[in-house]
Amino acid sequence: MRVIYDTIRHVIEMKTKQSLYGTLLFLISLFGLPSSLSAAGAFSYFIPKGTGNTDSRAWTVVGSERDHIIQAEETLLDIARSFDLGFWELKILYGELDAWIPPEGLKLNIPTTWVLPKTQHEGIVINVPEMRLYLFIKSIQMVKTYPVGIGVLDGQTPFGTFFITRKLENPTWHIPSGLREQYGGMAVIPPGPDNPLGTHWISLSREGYGIHGTDFPWGVGRLVSHGCIRLYPEDIQNLYPLVSIGMPVEIIYEPIKFGFKGKRIFVEAHQDIYHQIPDLLHYGFNQLEEKRLKERANLQIFTIALVEQKGMPIDITKDE
Numbered sequence: 001m002r003v004i005y006d007t008i009r010h011v012i013e014m015k016t017k018q019s020l021y022g023t024l025l026f027l028i029s030l031f032g033l034p035s036s037l038s039a040a041g042a043f044s045y046f047i048p049k050g051t052g053n054t055d056s057r058a059w060t061v062v063g064s065e066r067d068h069i070i071q072a073e074e075t076l077l078d079i080a081r082s083f084d085l086g087f088w089e090l091k092i093l094y095g096e097l098d099a100w101i102p103p104e105g106l107k108l109n110i111p112t113t114w115v116l117p118k119t120q121h122e123g124i125v126i127n128v129p130e131m132r133l134y135l136f137i138k139s140i141q142m143v144k145t146y147p148v149g150i151g152v153l154d155g156q157t158p159f160g161t162f163f164i165t166r167k168l169e170n171p172t173w174h175i176p177s178g179l180r181e182q183y184g185g186m187a188v189i190p191p192g193p194d195n196p197l198g199t200h201w202i203s204l205s206r207e208g209y210g211i212h213g214t215d216f217p218w219g220v221g222r223l224v225s226h227g228c229i230r231l232y233p234e235d236i237q238n239l240y241p242l243v244s245i246g247m248p249v250e251i252i253y254e255p256i257k258f259g260f261k262g263k264r265i266f267v268e269a270h271q272d273i274y275h276q277i278p279d280l281l282h283y284g285f286n287q288l289e290e291k292r293l294k295e296r297a298n299l300q301i302f303t304i305a306l307v308e309q310k311g312m313p314i315d316i317t318k319d320e
Contacts, residue, residue, distance in 0.1 A: 042142040045116060048260060058260035061313050062143060063113040070106045075099060077218050081232060083110050086131050086147030086221015092271075092311055111312045114145055115259030115268040123248035124164075124211070126150075126229055128157055129255040129270040130311060131221055133211070133229065135242060146239060148211075149219040149230035156274055157227050158206055162249045166203035167240065173197045176208070179226065200236045204249055211249075212236060223273065256284045256306070258291055259313055265293055266313040269306050281306050 043062035048055035068079060076099040080090045089111055091099060097106075117134065119125045121143075125134045128150055135144045151157040170191035175183055189195050198213020211229045213236035214220065220232050231239065253276055259266040269284065277283045284306040288294050298318045305314040 042137070042144050044142055045121075046141065047116075047121060055260075056262050058262065060116045061113060061259040061261050061266050062116065062145070066110040066112055068108045068110050070102050070104055070108065072104050074102065074104075076102055079108065079110075080147075080221065081217060083112055084147065084232070084235065085110070085112070086149070087218065088131060088221045089147065089311060092309075111310075113313050115257040115266055115313050116143065117252060117254050117257055119250055119252065120248075124243065124250070126157070126249070126251045127257075128159070128251065128253050129273055130257075130268075131273075133231070133239075135239065137242075144239075144242070146231055146235045147221050149214065149222050149224040151225050151227040152223045153274070155226035157225070157229060157251060158209065159251050159253055160206070162205040162209075162251070164202055164243055164245055164247045164249060165205050166201075167243070167245065168201040168203075169240075170199060171195070171197045171201035171212070176226075198230075198233055198236055200240045202240070202243060211239075255280065255309075256287055258287070258293065263317070264315055265297055265317045267302060267305050267316050268311065268313045269309045270311050271309050280309075 044059070045062055046057050046059040048058035048060075066083065068083070070079070076090050076094065076097065077087055079102075080087050087099075090108075093111060094102070094108065097103070114130075114132065117125055117127045119134075119136075121136045122138045123136060125136065126132070126148065127134070131148050131150055133146045133148050135146075137143065172191060173189040173195055175187055175189065180187060183189070191199075194215055196215055198215060200213050202211040204210050209227055209229075211231065213233050214230040216224075217232050219225075219230060224230065253274065255270045255272050255277065257268045259268065267284075269280075272280055281303070284302070285294075288297060288302065296318055297316045301314065302316045305316065
């Protein structure tokens with residue numbers, strides 16, 4: 001609570017020239033309403049300097065794990081959405097469960113912790129292999145994160161650094177000619193519940209691509225789009241007021257991430273969903289070497305994490 005209090009005070013000081021109403025809307029968007037499980041909160045972080053990452057203040061693993069007891073008639077998709085996770089984030093951990101009829105009363109560990117991707121930590125960062133978006137609020141050293149749906153193998157989400165060019169509420173979708181056959185020959189879908197763009201659209205400087213909502217929430221956390229980035233309806237509404245024209249958007253491909261809590265080392269390994277890396281194990285060990293972490297890591301635990309690719313931060317610190 002102290003962190004939230006200090007952050008609110010700092011934000012208010014920065015926004016004194018704006019209306020109080022606008023400031024309150026910003027804070028609600030930043031932290032989410034207390035009663036909401038699905039709206040992503042904001043997390044503090046500290047990026048260490050130098051090679052080897054021995055700074056004890058380093059804090060690049062955010063969030064905290066939670067438990068959940070499966071209720072009657074709940075599906076894994078319901079549970080994932082209620083904790084602001086994509087479907088795959090739960091399915092990769094509980095692949096043996098029936099996604100539609102999981103056993104009532106079973107206790108699940110909910111993977112609501114994440115290693116921050118290696119970036120400039122500014123604006124929006126989308127890490128394709130983990131199907132997750134990060135919004136870095138650099139001025140107050142906080143980050144928000146949301147699950148996303150991304151492009152299918154034949155229509156991959158592009159990598160690179162872009163920027164936001166336009167924002168639209170209740171957008172009209174002008175269907176690309178190559179997709180019109182799938183929509184019965186329609187050229188345009190007006191705003192409304194059947195619009196695949198959902199309620200909000202954020203254009204990127206790469207023509208034809210954007211970040212938007214969806215009329216099919218169960219596609220979040222899957223390869224489902226033709227290259228755009230889809231968010232849950234509640235998440236796009238949360239993100240939309242926090243972004244601005246000109247904000248950088250970096251789309252990266254980082255299946256293996258290294259993070260720190262103090263002097264503890266963590267790795268988070270994801271599947272190579274776009275088949276970009278011939279040997280993920282070899283790639284992971286190369287990364288460990290380049291970051292000068294090999295002498296401080298438990299190589300057995302590290303190897304298991306790379307093989308299992310569970311998408312969760314795993315403590316690989318070698319204890320003396």
